[in-house]
Amino acid sequence: xxxxxxxxxxxxxxxxxxxxxxxxxxxxxxxxxxxxxxxxxxxxxxxxxxxxxxxxxxxxxxxxxxxxxxxxxxxxxxxxxxxxxxxxxxxxxxxxxxxxxxxxxxxxxxxxxxxxxxxxxxxxxxxxxxxxxxxxxxxxxxxxxxxxxxxxxxxxxxxxxxxxxxxxxxxxxxxxxxxxxxxxxxxxxxxxxxxxxxxxxxxxxxxxxxxxxxxxxxxxxxxxxxxxxxxxxxxxxxxxxxxxxxxxxxxxxxxxxx
Numbered sequence: 001x002x003x004x005x006x007x008x009x010x011x012x013x014x015x016x017x018x019x020x021x022x023x024x025x026x027x028x029x030x031x032x033x034x035x036x037x038x039x040x041x042x043x044x045x046x047x048x049x050x051x052x053x054x055x056x057x058x059x060x061x062x063x064x065x066x067x068x069x070x071x072x073x074x075x076x077x078x079x080x081x082x083x084x085x086x087x088x089x090x091x092x093x094x095x096x097x098x099x100x101x102x103x104x105x106x107x108x109x110x111x112x113x114x115x116x117x118x119x120x121x122x123x124x125x126x127x128x129x130x131x132x133x134x135x136x137x138x139x140x141x142x143x144x145x146x147x148x149x150x151x152x153x154x155x156x157x158x159x160x161x162x163x164x165x166x167x168x169x170x171x172x173x174x175x176x177x178x179x180x181x182x183x184x185x186x187x188x189x190x191x192x193x194x195x196x197x198x199x200x201x202x203x204x205x206x207x208x209x210x211x212x213x214x215x216x217x218x219x220x221x222x223x224x225x226x227x228x229x230x231x232x233x234x235x236x237x238x239x240x241x242x243x244x245x246x247x248x249x250x251x252x253x254x255x256x257x258x
Contacts, residue, residue, distance in 0.1 A: 011038070011052050012059060019060040020047055027074040027082070029100060037100055041071035041084050049074065049084055049094065049107075064094055064107040073123040075130070081148050085120040085132050093120060093132070097148065097237055110143065112233050146183040147236040151228045153178045156244040163244045170217035171246040178228050178239065180211040186232035189213050195225050195241065207231065221248035 001008045018024075022044035029037035036054035041047070048065035051057075066086055071094070074084045082099040086092055092111035099105045111118075120132040120141065130143045155177040156163050164171035176189060190197050191204040203216050218224065223245045230236035 011054065012057065019050060020044065022047075023072075025072065025074045025084075027076045029076060030078050030080055035100065039074050039076065039082060039099065041074045043070045043072055043087070045070050045088070047071075049082075051099065063099065063105050064096065066091065066094060066107075066109060069094075072121045075123050075125040077125060077128065077145075077148065079148050081145065083123060083125065083130060085123045087119045087121045087135070089117045089119050089136065090114075091120070092118070093123075093130075093143070095145075095234060097235060106235070108234060110234060113143075114141070115139075144183075145234070147181055147230050147234050149181070150237040151178045151181060151187065151230065151239040153226075153228065153239050153242050156242075158240075158242040158244075160244040162247045164218060164246045166220055166247055169220070171220050171222075172217055174215045174218060174244075174246070175212055176215065176226055176228070177212045181230050181236060184230035184232070184236065185209060186230065187211070187228055188231045189226065189228045191215060191224055191226045193219075193222060193224055197225070197227070218246050220246055222246050 020040055020042035022042045025041050027039045029035055038052050041049045045068050048062050048069060050060040051063050052060050068088050069086050069091060070088045072085045072087045076082050082096045084094040086094060092109045092114060094107050095110050096105045096107045115137045117136045118134045119136040121135050122133050124131040128145045128148055132141050134141050164174040186207055186209055188207055190200050192200045223243055225241055225243045227239050227241050229238045
């Protein structure tokens with residue numbers, strides 16, 4: 001309805017049957033006034049989470065289908081993170097940082113801290129803290145999501161020049177540093193000479209529990225791009241993409257004895 005409930009029309013307007021059955025939960029993107037995105041989920045097993053963009057979509061798009069999932073409620077935070085409780089036993093909670101991503105959002109299932117057989121129903125959200133009821137164990141559960149913000153990179157500074165020391169025609173002693181996030185236990189870093197990170201060499205990415213990573217030997221006079229994100233216990237968004245250019249100077253000559 002766009003007339004304060006005087007009249008209603010289905011989505012899509014030519015729909016002849018509902019895309020979801022059972023008890024359906026609905027949530028709106030925080031930028032709904034500009035992007036017109038709606039999310040819906042059902043407690044019918046395997047029906048998953050759907051997305052619809054008013055004025056653009058011709059049908060509801062399935063964006064997440066946890067096996068056997070029975071989704072009771074959907075909520076979206078002010079920063080756009082989507083959550084959905086799954087009251088299938090041990091189903092946990094679905095979490096997605098990028099539900100509006102057109103090429104397919106990334107969902108992860110959060111079960112850490114839940115007792116065996118937990119069934120989550122209802123969902124309340126305030127800022128980055130969520131509450132849900134575990135009806136199997138008769139408990140009120142809370143989850144503070146401290147990883148919805150990206151990692152802050154610190155060194156090398158963005159667009160820095162002359163980074164590293166040349167030894168035997170390669171650049172060494174380059175270290176990536178970033179600020180750690182509260183609650184994060186593991187980070188993933190990536191380095192590439194392409195801006196899109198589409199073909200990252202195996203030695204140019206990895207995991208670490210620290211807030212820094214010493215890089216393998218690099219090519220001289222080459223611009224590299226790098227980024228970092230938390231991966232445990234849940235994903236954070238990727239950091240900003242920074243770049244640096246390695247040193248182009250030749251090895252310093254030793255003193256000449258006369």
